[in-house]
Amino acid sequence: xxxxxxxxxxxxxxxxxxxxxxxxxxxxxxxxxxxxxxxxxxxxxxxxxxxxxxxxxxxxxxxxxxxxxxxxxxxxxxxxxxxxxxxxxxxxxxxxxxxxxxxxxxxxxxxxxxxxxxxxxxxxxxxxxxxxxxxxxxxxxxxxxxxxxxxxxxxxxxxxxxxxxxxxxxxxxxxxxxxxxxxxxxxxxxxxxxxxxxxxxxxxxxxxxxxxxxxxxxxxxxxxxxxxxxxxxxxxxxxxxxxxxxxxxxxxxxxxxxxxxxxxxxxxxxxxxxxxxxxxxxxxxxxxxxxxxxxxxxxxxxxxxxxxxxx
Ligand SMILES: *[C@@H]1O[C@H](CO)[C@@H](O)[C@H](O)[C@H]1NC(C)=O
Ligand SMILES: *[C@@H]1O[C@H](CO)[C@@H](O)[C@H](O)[C@H]1NC(C)=O
Ligand SMILES: *[C@@H]1O[C@H](CO)[C@@H](O)[C@H](O)[C@H]1NC(C)=O
Numbered sequence: 001x002x003x004x005x006x007x008x009x010x011x012x013x014x015x016x017x018x019x020x021x022x023x024x025x026x027x028x029x030x031x032x033x034x035x036x037x038x039x040x041x042x043x044x045x046x047x048x049x050x051x052x053x054x055x056x057x058x059x060x061x062x063x064x065x066x067x068x069x070x071x072x073x074x075x076x077x078x079x080x081x082x083x084x085x086x087x088x089x090x091x092x093x094x095x096x097x098x099x100x101x102x103x104x105x106x107x108x109x110x111x112x113x114x115x116x117x118x119x120x121x122x123x124x125x126x127x128x129x130x131x132x133x134x135x136x137x138x139x140x141x142x143x144x145x146x147x148x149x150x151x152x153x154x155x156x157x158x159x160x161x162x163x164x165x166x167x168x169x170x171x172x173x174x175x176x177x178x179x180x181x182x183x184x185x186x187x188x189x190x191x192x193x194x195x196x197x198x199x200x201x202x203x204x205x206x207x208x209x210x211x212x213x214x215x216x217x218x219x220x221x222x223x224x225x226x227x228x229x230x231x232x233x234x235x236x237x238x239x240x241x242x243x244x245x246x247x248x249x250x251x252x253x254x255x256x257x258x259x260x261x262x263x264x265x266x267x268x269x270x271x272x273x274x275x276x277x278x279x280x281x282x283x284x285x286x287x288x289x290x291x292x293x294x295x296x297x298x299x300x301x302x303x304x305x306x307x308x309x310x311x
Pocket of ligand 3 (some may be wrong): 205208209212216217270273274
């Protein structure tokens with residue numbers, strides 16, 4: 001079990017993060033924290049140790065405390081290169097993701113998208129086991145980027161249409177206040193769920209998600225969540241799922257100027273909940289494989305069933 005932050009420092013950190021918002025185009029603080037908490041709870045001992053070793057002191061051993069770090073630094077000069085790595089722009093109305101066609105930044109630089117970034121930071125972390133002598137990369141940053149981007153790639157609207165910037169320019173109302181379609185999926189649905197169903201208690205939301213992973217609605221699906229072949233086909237699969245969900249549930253029947261409320265919330269919350277859970281479960285699978293003691297077949301994901309039973 002992960003050691004928990006004392007409530008005060010968690011609240012303080014959340015406040016710091018909220019003040020440094022608003023950042024467009026990112027699964028909310030809450031979405032990222034939930035994904036990272038679920039992942040950390042599913043780590044096997046070797047991966048749990050590696051994560052603790054890599055986390056900076058101030059995280060207190062809690063990965064979720066720093067899962068939003070990439071959003072905080074993306075506009076700093078030093079990390080400007082990371083800004084296009086949070087999302088993928090796909091051709092309008094195509095409703096598909098093709099790595100060779102879509103994974104590039106606006107200038108056309110190849111691999112500069114969230115799917116390429118996941119492959120990049122996963123392969124950097126594979127050097128962890130070789131010791132610290134001639135490390136080319138900062139593996140603390142690699143861990144934080146990977147954990148963050150595994151959240152982003154599961155947010156359906158992070159793999160959206162090019163001309164509306166993943167729904168950012170579709171302006172609408174969420175119940176009574178102004179918002180946009182991208183933000184509805186980043187944050188509004190999650191915040192409304194927290195307020196309506198969980199008394200604004202993130203732990204209660206996380207426990208509900210973890211219950212459905214281990215014993216409830218999704219426990220039969222979990223093994224198929226791990227189905228993919230290699231470093232590039234895995235994130236390609238996650239991104240492909242996202243753009244189909246974006247088309248089917250995000251964009252469908254939504255127009256500029258609409259007001260979205262109860263019906264949209266009730267029908268989309270299950271999608272959002274499942275994507276947060278998938279992001280967490282798959283992040284754990286990657287970290288368990290990358291840091292695992294045994295030399296597992298690189299093509300086979302570890303069997304998750306045992307880990308999820310222990311939640
Ligand atoms: C991979 O990570 C390095 C920093 O460690 C960065 O310079 C490079 O742009 C990244 N590439 C992708 C595709 O994420
Ligand atoms: C790695 O990155 C972290 C976070 O940016 C930083 O605090 C740390 O000093 C870096 N480590 C090295 C060896 O540069
Ligand atoms: C968990 O599953 C139950 C039963 O299907 C469902 O009512 C509930 O909304 C799910 N919770 C989450 C957070 O997905």
